[in-house]
Amino acid sequence: MKLVFLGAPGAGKGTQAAEMAKRFDLEHASTGDIFRRAVAGGSELGATVKSYLDGGRLVPDELTARVVGRMVLEEEPDFILDGFPRTLPQARLLEEMLNARGEELDGVIYFELGHEDAMVRLTGRVVCGGCGRNYHVKFMPPAEEGVCDRCGDELIVRSDSSREVVERRLREYEEKTEPLVGYYTRAGLLKTVDATRSPAEVSGATEELIKSLMNDE
Numbered sequence: 417m418k419l420v421f422l423g424a425p426g427a428g429k430g431t432q433a434a435e436m437a438k439r440f441d442l443e444h445a446s447t448g449d450i451f452r453r454a455v456a457g458g459s460e461l462g463a464t465v466k467s468y469l470d471g472g473r474l475v476p477d478e479l480t481a482r483v484v485g486r487m488v489l490e491e492e493p494d495f496i497l498d499g500f501p502r503t504l505p506q507a508r509l510l511e512e513m514l515n516a517r518g519e520e521l522d523g524v525i526y527f528e529l530g531h532e533d534a535m536v537r538l539t540g541r542v543v544c545g546g547c548g549r550n551y552h553v554k555f556m557p558p559a560e561e562g563v564c565d566r567c568g569d570e571l572i573v574r575s576d577s578s579r580e581v582v583e584r585r586l587r588e589y590e591e592k593t594e595p596l597v598g599y600y601t602r603a604g605l606l607k608t609v610d611a612t613r614s615p616a617e618v619s620g621a622t623e624e625l626i627k628s629l630m631n632d633e
């Protein structure tokens with residue numbers, strides 16, 4: 417099963433991809449997480465992408481596609497791509513890379529959420545510094561404030577969570593990523609989930625969609 421999770425920053429792609437990867441035994445591949453790990457690890461890739469992440473701007477297409485090709489497509493037969501592709505050129509590069517291997521996407525799940533909601537979610541998000549699990553101070557709080565339920569590590573605020581940077585990310589999304597909704601609709605691959613609902617309801621709807629895609633295979 418080869419899936420793409422599409423949606424605005426804050427739509428819940430990462431939250432749902434983590435759940436669905438576990439539920440269906442798929443690799444959860446988040447370009448955002450790959451880039452953040454590279455920055456934290458001080459690699460050459462990290463040095464190149466840091467200013468883009470901090471400013472809320474997209475990393476150049478060629479570089480992003482190369483990273484996905486090498487770290488995901490060559491390594492994993494079944495995956496959820498969370499946060500890639502994010503531009504039309506990236507979508508075409510993905511298609512080329514898959515076609516070259518005689519493969520194709522099974523579906524694109526689009527998490528639909530308005531910008532106001534996205535803003536509230538992103539400015540209240542905290543992330544575990546250890547295992548990477550997502551929380552929200554109001555909507556998905558941990559049992560003990562500031563501490564990860566799963567691994568006990570400290571919860572931190574991502575460096576791109578200020579109102580100003582979130583606004584930039586939402587603009588980048590509108591300009592460069594939203595056209596993919598039409599692109600994947602025309603390709604007959606798009607399935608839409610109403611992402612305004614509770615995490616459990618969104619998970620339920622997503623799970624049903626993935627099951628129906630598996631039956632189509």
Ligand code: AP5
Nearest residue numbers: 425426427428429430431447448475499537541551552615
């Ligand atoms: P990335 O890490 O992908 O960030 P993003 O798209 O901005 O998405 P987020 O992770 O912010 O949101 P999400 O949809 O995963 O939501 P989440 O589950 O966390 O990318 C970061 C940067 O890397 C980019 O800005 C760019 O620089 C670079 N980059 C990455 N990919 C790239 C690419 N392909 N090309 C170029 N550059 C790239 O949920 C958000 C919050 O809401 C959480 O607090 C969560 O607890 C809460 N929440 C989740 N679901 C619900 C719900 N149903 N109800 C209430 N609260 C909820």
Ligand code: MG
Nearest residue numbers: 429430431448
């Ligand atoms: Mg994410």
Ligand code: ZN
Nearest residue numbers: 544547564567
């Ligand atoms: Zn943790």
